[in-house]
Each structure stands twice: as C-alpha cells, then as structure tokens.
Amino acid sequence: MSFRIIDTSPLDPAAQPLIDALTREYAARYRAFRPDSEASAAAELARYSAELFTPPEGAFIIVERDGETVGGGAFKRYDAQTAELKRIWTREDQRRQGLARQVVAALEARALRQGYRRVYLTTGFKQPEAWGLYIDSGYTPLFDRAIAPEVHVHLPFAKDLINPRAIDSLHDLRPREPLGAQH
Template sequence: MPTVIDVPPTDPRVAALLDAQEAELTALYDGDPTQSEPFDPRTLAGEGSVLLAVQHGPELIACGALRRWDAHTAEVKRMYTRQGDRGNGHARRILHALIDRARRLGYARLVLETGDRQPDAIALYERSGFVRIPNYGYYATIESSVCYELPLADEQTG
C-alpha cells in the first residue's frame, strides 16, 4: 500500500521525480524553460520546509513540498505524480498532508503556482479550497501562470 513519508531533498529518488517533472513541464510549455522557476531542492532542507513523497515499495511515485516564505506563509512546491501512477489520489494525499503539516507548523496561509495548461492541478487546488490570487514573485509577469492561496488560520478542517 502506498504511504506518505517525509524524505530528505538529497534522496536520489526525489531527484528522479523532479527531473521527470521538469521534462514534462518543458514539453508542455513548448520548450520554454522560463515557465518554471529555477528550483534547488536543497532549499527544502531549511526550518519550516517539508518534502513529502508517496512511497510504493522502494519507489517514490509522487512528491510535494512546503518551502517557508516567512513565519506566516509557506509555498507549495513541486507537486508531481509519475504519469503511470496518476488518477489514484496520490496528489490529493500529498496536498492534504502538506496542508496538515503547514497547520502544525503554525503557518497562516499557503500559496502556490501552477500553469494554465495543467487543468488537473487547477481542479485539485480549487477542490481543496485554494482561491485564485494575482501572480506573485517570479510568476508575476508569466501569463501562463495561475497562482492560488489557502488561508489556514480560520479553517481547521481539511
């Protein structure tokens, strides 16, 4: 049975998932690497950051992370499920585990970015209570970016 586990950002299985995600995003957005923020998984080793994965046997089949912005906000990063393992609720399990962890860490809100060519991701975030916000940070001028937030302070059910 697949299990959600904490993993270090140095785990080579995570690197394989993130490489697959990057290749898929590059292809989806016509080879334009600027559609995705340059990302160093080591940024997830800091205080208030979390990297979770779904493990099935020895393999990792999905992942997602929280990267601390400040004492009140974390950003959901690198949500990904291997193509052959999609449709089984793994992304939802990761996202809800991240939301739960963010609450336990005392964050008041989560933010995230996805792309307009990722309807399944958009549907997952909206079903999970995230609401659209103006594009922020790196994504402020990227027209294909879609940004969301989830206030956590007043909502204690998930």
C-alpha cells in the same frame, strides 16, 4: 497497493524520479512557449536550495508505493505565516487516484505543525489538472479567471489553513496585475 509518505530532502536519491519527471513534464508542456524548454525546466527545478525545503521552515515529502517513488511535493517559507507549495507531482500511471490530493493534505498538515496559517502556490497556465486539484482542495484562485490563463502565465492560489472558508485573510497574497505582465 499501499503507499507511505516519507519526509526527506530533494537531495535524497529517492527524490530524483520526482525531479526528473517534473523536468520532462514542464519541458513538454511549455515547449511551444519556450524554445529552450528543457533548460528552462531544469533551471526552475534547481532554482531553490534544498535547505529551503527542510524544517523548521520547509518540508519535502515523497510517496513510495512498492518501493518506488510515485508522488511527492514540498513547501518552503513564503512569509512568516505562509508556506508556499512547490513540486507537487504524481507519476503518470498513478494519476486520477487521489494521490496528489493526499500529498497536498500531508503538506498542509506539516505546514500547520510548523506554525503556518496559510498556504500559497502558483501553477502554470498549461497545467489545468493542477488548477482542478487546488480548487477541489479548497484553494482560492487569486487571479482574474475572466482573463485568459496564458496572460497570467503563473496562476496563484491560496488557502487559509485555520479557517479554509475564509478568503479575507488571503487578500495580501493577491497579485496587483497578471503575473505574466511582470516579466
């Protein structure tokens, strides 16, 4: 089966399966921590305007396989040199095939073309598959891994796109305290 990556917008009807599936997945994963998990998940996915995910400062891609949306992701501007990855998703029946890694690589390539030198992201403490994806893709965890993930709530990662082995260029992205302590 072949797939194609399409540059689009969160407003594209083809993006709706990604948004709907992420809403369901976030709600299910965090239900024990948020009684209003469906509303919280929907609010999180509606938090940013679609314009933030369009060039020249952002990007939004979907992956189509046999005419169906099976993956995707986006980035928006974090600061002048840093793109922030958002909405990385692969449909459940397409996971464990390297598709998410290809989405991340496609977004990194677009970020470089758009003038960013670094990528930043946060993922939730109930998403260990995402942690593994980012670590395997060369991202540096910007949190104290000796502290339980649920204390952090949001787990930040970053990568220097120019020199992926460099971590000194990521220092300013590191939070001063666990992100959960800020709420």
